[in-house]
Amino acid sequence: MIFSILLKNTSYDQKFTILDIVQEFQYCAMEIKKTRNTEKQNLVKEILSKTRHTMSVEDIMLAMPVKVNKTTIYRILDRFVEKGEVHFVTGKNGKTHYALCNNCGISHKVHNHIHFECQECQEVTCQPNTLHMPDLKGFTVLETQFLVIGICNKCKK
Numbered sequence: 001m002i003f004s005i006l007l008k009n010t011s012y013d014q015k016f017t018i019l020d021i022v023q024e025f026q027y028c029a030m031e032i033k034k035t036r037n038t039e040k041q042n043l044v045k046e047i048l049s050k051t052r053h054t055m056s057v058e059d060i061m062l063a064m065p066v067k068v069n070k071t072t073i074y075r076i077l078d079r080f081v082e083k084g085e086v087h088f089v090t091g092k093n094g095k096t097h098y099a100l101c102n103n104c105g106i107s108h109k110v111h112n113h114i115h116f117e118c119q120e121c122q123e124v125t126c127q128p129n130t131l132h133m134p135d136l137k138g139f140t141v142l143e144t145q146f147l148v149i150g151i152c153n154k155c156k157k
């Protein structure tokens with residue numbers, strides 16, 4: 001529709017070339033994609049900020065009000081992790097659980113707070129308790145994950 005209007009305009013205004021139109025279209029498509037990506041990023045952040053436990057990529061996918069594929073969510077989360085806005089912990093079953101960062105790291109990737117995985121409800125939560133980071137002589141620490149497995153206070157009878 002827009003394309004045909006633009007084409008019609010070109011016959012009146014010779015300054016417009018097909019190349020201009022194509023470039024304009026590519027630019028518009030890029031802008032739309034950019035906006036959509038920002039929207040998706042904001043949604044992921046919003047979802048993570050509303051939960052008190054960590055979330056897997058599947059959990060986030062289900063909570064998204066719009067359909068977003070797994071790869072896109074992984075990419076968004078990777079970027080947040082790079083920026084130090086999100087951290088993750090690998091659960092007992094090998095699943096990655098993500099949580100928003102809230103001044104939780106010693107550095108971007110080195111976190112010293114404990115995560116608790118409940119064997120009953122499978123929830124993985126960030127705990128306020130921190131561990132003292134030992135000095136591993138001669139070794140460089142790039143990333144840390146502290147996981148404690150047990151029964152959470154909600155599931156304990």
Ligand SMILES: [Zn+2]
Nearest residue numbers: 087101104105
């Ligand atoms: Zn963090």
Ligand SMILES: [Zn+2]
Nearest residue numbers: 118121152155
């Ligand atoms: Zn539980």
Ligand SMILES: [Zn+2]
Nearest residue numbers: 099113115126
């Ligand atoms: Zn955490």
